Amino acid sequence: xxxxxxxxxxxxxxxxxxxxxxxxxxxxxxxxxxxxxxxxxxxxxxxxxxxxxxxxxxxxxxxxxxxxxxxxxxxxxxxxxxxxxxxxxxxxxxxxxxxxxxxxxxxxxxxxxxxxxxxxxxxxxxxxxxxxxxxxxxxxxxxxxxxxxxxxxxxxxxxxxxxxxxxxxxxxxxxxxxxxxxxxxxxxxxxxxxxxxxxxxxxxxxxxxxxxxxxxxxxxxxxxxxxxxxxxxxxxxxxxxxxxxxxxxxxxxxxxxxx
Amino acid sequence: xxxxxxxxxxxxxxxxxxxxxxxxxxxxxxxxxxxxxxxxxxxxxxxxxxxxxxxxxxxxxxxxxxxxxxxxxxxxxxxxxxxxxxxxxxxxxxxxxxxxxxxxxxxxxxxxxxxxxxxxxxxxxxxxxxxxxxxxxxxxxxxxxxxxxxxxxxxxxxxxxxxxxxxxxxxxxxxxxxxxxxxxxxxxxxxxxxxxxxxxxxxxxxxxxxxxxxxxxxxxxxxxxxxxxxxxx
Numbered sequence: 001x002x003x004x005x006x007x008x009x010x011x012x013x014x015x016x017x018x019x020x021x022x023x024x025x026x027x028x029x030x031x032x033x034x035x036x037x038x039x040x041x042x043x044x045x046x047x048x049x050x051x052x053x054x055x056x057x058x059x060x061x062x063x064x065x066x067x068x069x070x071x072x073x074x075x076x077x078x079x080x081x082x083x084x085x086x087x088x089x090x091x092x093x094x095x096x097x098x099x100x101x102x103x104x105x106x107x108x109x110x111x112x113x114x115x116x117x118x119x120x121x122x123x124x125x126x127x128x129x130x131x132x133x134x135x136x137x138x139x140x141x142x143x144x145x146x147x148x149x150x151x152x153x154x155x156x157x158x159x160x161x162x163x164x165x166x167x168x169x170x171x172x173x174x175x176x177x178x179x180x181x182x183x184x185x186x187x188x189x190x191x192x193x194x195x196x197x198x199x200x201x202x203x204x205x206x207x208x209x210x211x212x213x214x215x216x217x218x219x220x221x222x223x224x225x226x227x228x229x230x231x232x233x234x235x236x237x238x239x240x241x242x243x244x245x246x247x248x249x250x251x252x253x254x255x256x257x258x259x
Numbered sequence: 260x261x262x263x264x265x266x267x268x269x270x271x272x273x274x275x276x277x278x279x280x281x282x283x284x285x286x287x288x289x290x291x292x293x294x295x296x297x298x299x300x301x302x303x304x305x306x307x308x309x310x311x312x313x314x315x316x317x318x319x320x321x322x323x324x325x326x327x328x329x330x331x332x333x334x335x336x337x338x339x340x341x342x343x344x345x346x347x348x349x350x351x352x353x354x355x356x357x358x359x360x361x362x363x364x365x366x367x368x369x370x371x372x373x374x375x376x377x378x379x380x381x382x383x384x385x386x387x388x389x390x391x392x393x394x395x396x397x398x399x400x401x402x403x404x405x406x407x408x409x410x411x412x413x414x415x416x417x418x419x420x421x422x423x424x425x426x427x428x429x430x431x432x433x434x435x436x437x438x439x440x441x442x443x444x445x446x447x448x449x450x451x452x453x454x455x456x457x458x459x460x461x462x463x464x465x466x467x468x469x470x471x472x473x474x475x476x477x478x479x480x481x482x483x484x485x486x487x488x489x490x491x492x
Contacts, residue, residue, distance in 0.1 A: 148368060148370065150368050150460060151458075151473055151477070151478070152458065153402065153404060153458075153460065155368065155370040157370070164370055164373070166373075166375045166376065166414070167375065167376065167412070167414035168404055168405060168412060168414055185367050185368045186462070186473045187473070222407070224407075230473075230478055231478050231479070231480070231484060232456055232458065232484065234407075235404070235406050235407065235456050237406075237407045239412070
């Protein structure tokens with residue numbers, strides 16, 4: 001939309017001085033604030049996004065980074081236009097005349113639809129690509145962990161080793177693919193390990209299999225329940241220890257399993 | 260006599276109905292808040308040495324002994340007794356003795372058949388060491404777990420063997436007849452001071468069938484869930 005598209009108010013007196021070029025001002029402000037916003041996000045993202053312990057979670061973090069970069073100009077477009085209008089076009093008296101009639105502008109409409117359409121198409125293709133990566137076939141040596149949620153504790157069973165974790169601990173070997181088979185014994189729970197990029201609903205009576213994830217960094221992380229599930233929901237957590245293969249084998253034996 | 264418009268009369272009636280609604284809503288809301296915020300009294304473990312202590316509790320199939328003043332439906336709820344808030348000394352061996360007067364409710368998660376986290380990896384059921392219990396014979400569990408901010412994780416879980424459904428009821432407590440209880444005892448070590456939660460993982464709540472078995476006493480502080488505070492004393 002340009003200033004030439006706006007009709008003067010019928011019956012209003014002719015302006016005494018030349019009206020400033022509002023659209024150009026707003027576009028310049030929008031561009032400046034967008035660049036600043038993107039720069040700030042890129043600078044602070046590393047402090048906001050949690051460390052990733054799998055390639056899948058690295059992809060999640062990268063998606064958040066890119067999508068936020070794309071969202072900043074959209075948000076600034078709204079805020080700058082709103083802020084500029086509130087400040088520049090503010091009047092003390094209650095307006096009595098009708099607003100400025102707007103004419104449809106084909107170029108504006110086509111441009112708006114094209115830009116938003118391309119943006120949405122980009123997001124869809126990005127999501128499909130990520131979905132393909134997550135649902136690719138599991139490697140033959142994947143570790144299977146059966147996860148059971150019950151108000152208000154996660155329990156973990158390792159069928160390949162015939163052993164359950166004796167406590168609020170999920171032990172995982174580094175650099176070995178893992179598949180979680182998640183279910184619930186009572187109500188809906190949410191099984192989430194942010195550092196591994198895992199988040200899936202635990203449905204009563206059904207087993208949901210997560211994408212294959214491969215922890216690539218040893219360390220301590222946390223399982224939390226992300227569906228409000230009752231009195232002690234906030235206490236429904238477990239520690240996640242990503243350890244070396246030898247430490248994992250020792251742990252399996254210590255829990256009563258066989259290697 | 261002054262005539263009032265129909266709108267005025269309808270307004271008066273509507274206001275009265277709305278007023279009753281507000282009062283009733285406030286009453287039910289406050290009653291719910293009292294239930295949610297109920298904090299039972301604290302039972303401290305009795306010290307039996309410089310680094311040891313004992314805590315004795317019971318589990319009942321109803322609340323006549325421990326919550327005698329509650330109405331329906333709470334009076335019929337299963338409950339730990341005399342309280343569900345426990346305090347034990349830090350850096351000590353704690354012996355917990357539970358007299359279970361309740362019959363069995365089969366567990367639905369085999370994980371809780373096993374004994375976890377006790378000294379020796381077992382519990383004593385009527386003085387006999389046991390590491391696991393048949394799922395059909397369990398009436399409750401005592402499962403102690405850490406909160407996310409616990410600097411010293413603690414996890415203890417023991418199944419409580421239920422008394423037979425048709426057992427005679429020769430024991431009289433507070434005017435109520437109960438069967439001879441099964442006595443379950445176990446020991447675990449505490450670390451530095453901290454706060455933990457414990458809970459029963461057997462669906463022994465309303466109707467004793469999933470998913471209803473997890474409601475009522477299973478979701479209410481003071482019945483089948485509580486806290487355990489490790490403190491210096």
